[in-house]
Amino acid sequence: MLKFNGLVKYFLPKILGIILTAFVVQISTSPVLALTSRIDFPDYEPSPDPELIIGPPGEQFTFERTGKNTNNKFTLAKAMVPPGAGPTAHFHDDYDEWFYFPKGGFTLFMDPDTTYRNLSDIPNKTAPGANIQLIETEENGLYYVPRGHVHGFYNSSETPLPMTFVWAPERITQYFRDTGETVKKFPSDFKSDPSKLEAFVSDAPNYGINQSQYFMQYIQSISTAKQSTLRSSNHIEELKDLLSTPLS
Template sequence: MTGAEGVLHLRPEGGRTIWFGDAVYSFKATKESTGGRLTLAEASVPPGSGPPPHLHRELDEAFYILSGRFEFLSGDSTFEAGPGDFVYIPHGVRHRFRNAGTHPGRLIFLFTPGGMDEYFTEIGETARAGVAPAPLTPEQIRLIGDLAPRHGLVLHPPAQPDAHGSTSPEDAP
C-alpha cells in the first residue's frame, strides 16, 4: 500500500511468491509498486543452484546475504559471500551466483530500476503452500532465452580473455 506523500509500506507477507525452477522468490516491491524505480525480492536458493553467467544492459543488481554461502562471478573473478555480506553488480557486468553450501541459502535481491520482477513472473510459477518447487520445464527454459532480450538480459556473455587469451572453464554455458 502507498502511504502519505508516496511512501510505500508493504507488510512482509505482502507481494507475490514465485518458483523459478528450484528457487523461491518473494517479491516485496515491484516495478509497479515503486513507479518503476526498483524491484526487491527475498530468495531461497537450494545447494548448487543459481543462474548461468549473465549481464543486465540497464539494471544494477545488489544482493544482501541472509544465510548460507554463495559463490559469485563478477566480471572474470569469483569470490564467496556469506551472511551479512553485501554484493553490488553494476549494469553491464557479467555475473552469476551459486549456492556453495549444503543447505538452502537466503538472500535479498535489489534491482534498479525496477522490472526484473516481470521477467520472473512471466517464466516462473506462482508458489503454492505444501507443494515443493520443481526444476524448470523445457517450456520455461525456452522462455528464459526468448524473453531475455526484452528485459535487457544477456545470457552467457563471453568471458573476457586473460592476458594469455584464455577464459576460465566455469564460464562455459
C-alpha cells in the same frame, strides 16, 4: 532452437570447482564489485501482498516490492535457493543489482572491468569474452553489480540458503513471472521445471538481459577477486535511499 540437457546446461554444477582449476589468469584490481560484510540489510516497508514465484531451477522468490508500489524505482525479492542453483553468466543493459547473503554460502562471480553497453554486445561472439572474478560470499554480505557487467552466482553449500535481491530501476519482475510459476504458497520441497529453461534464455533480451545458455559461453577467463575489489563501495547509501521509497 536451443538444446538442453536438464538443469546442468543452465545452472552451475557441483563440479564447477574442478572446472575452475583449469584456469590460471591475472587477477583484476578494478573497484566495481563491492562487499560490506556483517551488516544489517537496510530497513524498508514490504508490500502486504507479495508475489510468490518459483524459478525454473526451483528457487522460491518472494517479491516484496515491485514497480507497481515503488513508482518503478526498484524491485526487491527475497529468495530461498536450493543447493547448486543459480544463473549462469548474464548481464542487464539498463539496471543495477544488489545481492545480500544473510548466511553466506554462495559463490558469486562477475567481470568488474568490462562494461557491455547494449544487448548487441554478446560476449565471445560480437564482443570480447568476460574475465570473471570469483567470490565466496560471507555472512551478511552486501554486493553491488552495476548494469552492463557479466555476473552470476550459485549456492555452493549442501542446504537451501536465503538471498535478497534489489534491481533498480524496475524492469525484471515480468521476466520472473513469464519464465517461472506464480503460486499462492510455496511447496515444502524445491521443484524444478526444465521445460521453462529455454524461455529463461531465449526470452531474456525482452527484459534487458543477455543470458548465457551454459557456464563458459560468455567467459574468457576466471580468477579469484582481490581484497581491493571487495573493499570498494557497495553503494549502500544509494540502496538506503531507494528502500526508503514509501509504498505507492
